[in-house]
Amino acid sequence: MKKLIMSALILTMAAGLLAGCANSKKEGQVTIGIGQFAEHGSLDNCREGFLAGLAEGGYVEGENLKVLFENAQADGGTAAQIADNFMAKKVDLIAAIATPMAQSAYSAAKKKDVPVIFTAVTDPVMAELAKEDKTPNGNITGTSDKLPVEKQLEMIRKVLPEAKTIGIMYSTSEVNSVSAIEEYKAVAPNYGFEIIESGISTAADIPLAADNLLEKVDCLNNLTDNTVVSSLPVILDKAQEKNIPVFGSEVEQVKLGCLATVGLDYFDLGVQTGKMAAQVLRGEKKASEINFEVIEEASFYGNNAVADQLGITLPEELVNSAKEMFDEISE
Structure with a gap:
């Protein structure tokens, strides 16, 4: 019996030593x-x-x-x-x-x-x-x-000279998006735009919100809103059905099918x-x-494949200044 107890103690101590070694950095x-x-x-x-x-x-x-x-x-x-x-x-x-x-x-x-x-x-x-x-x-x-809001609006005006309304969808629980919306609304009139916003609570709200927003706007502008970006393919599909351009806020969104952005790396x-x-x-x-x-530097990125789908010619001055242009839409 004593031998069994001693063996158990030895095994317990050994296990403790091994665990200590495993957890030590x-x-x-x-x-x-x-x-x-x-x-x-x-x-x-x-x-x-x-x-x-x-x-x-x-x-x-x-x-x-x-x-x-x-x-x-x-x-x-x-x-x-x-x-x-x-x-x-x-x-x-x-x-x-x-x-x-x-x-x-x-x-x-x-x-x-x-x-x-x-x-x-x-x-x-x-x-x-x-x-x-x-x-x-x-x-x-x-x-x-922080989004380069004025540079983005200036770019949208060059691409869509006749546009009047920009739709922006955002998550009401993300303070970064609330802040960005307020800045867009304050600056948009300087470029002849009206911002039409649509706040969502969860990703499940996005399909209906997108349908409603697309009935009222000339284009969509996507923020870096995490909930919305996670459902970007849904938004892009719905916008494509109505031939409405979607502008992104960074390069990965342009790869996925947004028309263009002036965004960060x-x-x-x-x-x-x-x-x-x-x-x-x-x-x-x-x-x-x-x-x-x-980070201060922001660059132009455009997607030629999306421009062709929409029948839009991206201004030469933007294309010439682009950090990168894409000729296909990523899956």
Whole structure:
């Protein structure tokens, strides 16, 4: 009997030692959690760019960097669970991609002062992640993907000189979209446009909202709204049936079938954010000491295949200035 008890104790101790080895991090290794709010091209590019920026800053996955990645699939409750899970696993830093994920990460991390680096947050001030002077509200900083609204409207006017109304669909629960809508409505009259908005609560609302909006507008303009972007193929199909152009807000949307955009390169945005995270991981500065940054460069992207479908000739000056033109629609 004593031998059996002793054997059991030895096995238990051995299991504990093995578990400890499994859970311990390599010497000099840091662990980060990357939480992405939704699955679509621009946010995927942001994540890839973020890892590239970290590598430039000296942190390479599989060497001195362990990455935990989870996607909330555009669900706010799941985003909160992901953030709590990262905290339970005692990550050294959370990277949050898109506004709802950043808000959830900050809420979970501030209790233990774990740094959060966000990206693809349109309005960090409205999201209560930063102050008006760009200083952080806590141990959090990152990059904004604020839309180049005036450049976009100027481009739409050149492409559609006779257009009067622009329809914009947005999720009422995403503060980044609410902020963008207000800016579009304020600036649109300067370019002779009226903005007709349609707020949705869930992705299930999108088909009917798209049908109603397409009856009232000359074109649609898509934001970086995560819920809407996740259903972009549905919107594009409905718009194509009515021969109404849809303008995107970044390059991946143009690849999928939007006519054109003046937008950001989300890979570059991610690289910029990754470099900020590396600075924090190296201990050079705390996130609370770094103002959030806004990427300034925006480029024209157009899709020749979509233009041909719509019978639209894209202005030569835009085509000549394009960072990239596409001749097919991605599946």
